[in-house]
Amino acid sequence: MDDFSTAIWAAISMVIELDPDLTEIVGLSLQVSMGAVLIAAIIGLPLGAAVALFRFPGRSGIIVLLNALMGLPPVVVGLIVYLLISRAGPFGVFGLLFTPAAMITAQVVLVTPIIAALTRQVIEDLWIEYEDQLRSLGAGPTTALPTLLWDGRFALITAVLAGFGRASAEVGAVMIVGGNIDHVTRVMTTAIALEVSKGDLSLALGLGLILLTLSTAVNGAVYLIKDMAERRHA
Amino acid sequence: MTPPTTILPLALEEVSFEAGGKRLIKDMNCTFDGGMRTVIVGPNGAGKSLFLRLCHGLLEPTNGNVRWQGAGNSDPRRHQAMVFQRPVMLRRSVAANVDYALKLRGIQKAERVRLTDESLGRAGLGRLRNHPARVLSFGEQQKLALARAWALRPQVLFLDEPTASLDPAATHSVEEIIQAIHEQGTRIIMTTHDLGQAKRIADEVIFLHRGRMLERAPAEKFFTEPENDLAQAFVRGELLWWRLGKDNVTPQIPNE
Numbered sequence: 279m280d281d282f283s284t285a286i287w288a289a290i291s292m293v294i295e296l297d298p299d300l301t302e303i304v305g306l307s308l309q310v311s312m313g314a315v316l317i318a319a320i321i322g323l324p325l326g327a328a329v330a331l332f333r334f335p336g337r338s339g340i341i342v343l344l345n346a347l348m349g350l351p352p353v354v355v356g357l358i359v360y361l362l363i364s365r366a367g368p369f370g371v372f373g374l375l376f377t378p379a380a381m382i383t384a385q386v387v388l389v390t391p392i393i394a395a396l397t398r399q400v401i402e403d404l405w406i407e408y409e410d411q412l413r414s415l416g417a418g419p420t421t422a423l424p425t426l427l428w429d430g431r432f433a434l435i436t437a438v439l440a441g442f443g444r445a446s447a448e449v450g451a452v453m454i455v456g457g458n459i460d461h462v463t464r465v466m467t468t469a470i471a472l473e474v475s476k477g478d479l480s481l482a483l484g485l486g487l488i489l490l491t492l493s494t495a496v497n498g499a500v501y502l503i504k505d506m507a508e509r510r511h512a
Numbered sequence: 513m514t515p516p517t518t519i520l521p522l523a524l525e526e527v528s529f530e531a532g533g534k535r536l537i538k539d540m541n542c543t544f545d546g547g548m549r550t551v552i553v554g555p556n557g558a559g560k561s562l563f564l565r566l567c568h569g570l571l572e573p574t575n576g577n578v579r580w581q582g583a584g585n586s587d588p589r590r591h592q593a594m595v596f597q598r599p600v601m602l603r604r605s606v607a608a609n610v611d612y613a614l615k616l617r618g619i620q621k622a623e624r625v626r627l628t629d630e631s632l633g634r635a636g637l638g639r640l641r642n643h644p645a646r647v648l649s650f651g652e653q654q655k656l657a658l659a660r661a662w663a664l665r666p667q668v669l670f671l672d673e674p675t676a677s678l679d680p681a682a683t684h685s686v687e688e689i690i691q692a693i694h695e696q697g698t699r700i701i702m703t704t705h706d707l708g709q710a711k712r713i714a715d716e717v718i719f720l721h722r723g724r725m726l727e728r729a730p731a732e733k734f735f736t737e738p739e740n741d742l743a744q745a746f747v748r749g750e751l752l753w754w755r756l757g758k759d760n761v762t763p764q765i766p767n768e
Contacts, residue, residue: 408600410565414592414596416589416617429602429604511603511647
């Protein structure tokens with residue numbers, strides 16, 4: 279377990295020294311993951327709620343598709359986004375390849391189905407409880423949609439956190455579309471993969487520990503906020 | 513489009529409702545005029561809740577029509593409200609729950625504030641106006657559901673066993689609110705399991721059994737000399753399934 283203690287030391291000293299390379303990598307990681315989760319939530323929450331509330335042909339197919347897309351392999355998503363934004367691809371003119379924007383795009387594709395599928399379940403359960411009352415007050419599905427998103431906010435936070443977990447942990451998609459370029463697109467997961475392949479296990483482990491800590495901190499903070507609000511509203 | 517003075521009378525014409533291949537409401541014909549308090553009684557599964565939901569428009573009848581004959585070209589839904597057995601409270605404050613209902617009716621902000629304060633005050637919930645609605649006790653939540661319905665100034669208020677899970681004190685205050693709403697001119701149509709409550713509230717009683725209306729009579733007549741023999745048994749507090757089991761088939765309920 280020599281590697282492990284060295285890794286912990288490496289991690290601690292990097293954090294204490296506020297190693298500029300490290301802060302850059304951590305900053306970019308958070309920026310990419312949180313940006314992707316924000317966009318995915320803006321798309322996925324109303325999308326999931328709409329699938330839950332409206333009846334239309336092909337609805338069951340969409341539900342199955344959303345659930346299946348939760349398990350999209352990141353490397354496949356990375357490859358598809360790569361093909362779309364590479365110089366020869368249909369969106370090549372925007373010059374997005376190997377930029378943080380490309381990484382965010384790929385992660386949005388990964389995270390949106392997770393948020394949408396979980397939201398659909400939450401809103402559908404809530405609608406069962408609320409439907410008679412809301413219809414009686416004169417609200418159809420269109421009016422009920424924002425109401426239910428707001429009333430389901432505590433359960434939906436968990437859906438968004440699941441999306442954040444996916445975004446912050448995946449390496450395949452950001453590696454392919456970002457390219458792991460130092461000072462440009464290097465994030466924690468790609469840095470860890472690189473250090474492992476270089477044989478610098480202690481640095482990789484150190485980065486891994488920081489990633490775990492950050493992820494726990496984000497989840498902990500969200501939990502505290504949710505818990506306080508929830509206790510207020512019972 | 514001028515609002516009608518009243519959307520009543522409400523007429524049910526040959527209304528039936530089927531679900532899962534079973535006829536749950538059978539060939540219902542009746543009319544409700546203004547002014548009164550109608551209480552619908554009957555054993556479990558008689559179709560009391562379904563009947564209210566059909567009248568209120570939450571369910572579409574499989575056959576027949578539900579007509580608001582006085583509504584003219586205005587939307588009758590805007591002049592009704594319903595209170596359910598289990599109050600559904602939104603995750604927001606007491607006042608915001610009332611405000612939400614008023615907002616759906618397109619009422620302006622200043623008027624909403626006035627109506628909210630007034631109805632909460634009358635329901636005795638004024639001091640709780642900023643509390644989150646979901647932390648209220650069950651009885652207080654039901655009072656809030658009534659206040660929310662009251663604020664809408666409905667011409668007709670449907671209540672589906674509003675006190676079924678309340679203790680006597682809460683039941684008493686809910687009944688007081690129902691009476692006060694009625695005194696302002698709202699037509700009351702409610703279901704209950706509680707014969708005592710039916711006696712306290714009803715001007716007229718409807719007795720439902722297995723999806724059919726077996727008796728409709730002024731309250732006093734219903735409780736002293738009901739005509740239908742199942743209604744007689746019900747008023748005496750007998751268990752109707754036992755009666756049915758003994759006689760097997762009763763003439764009032766032809767088998768389908």
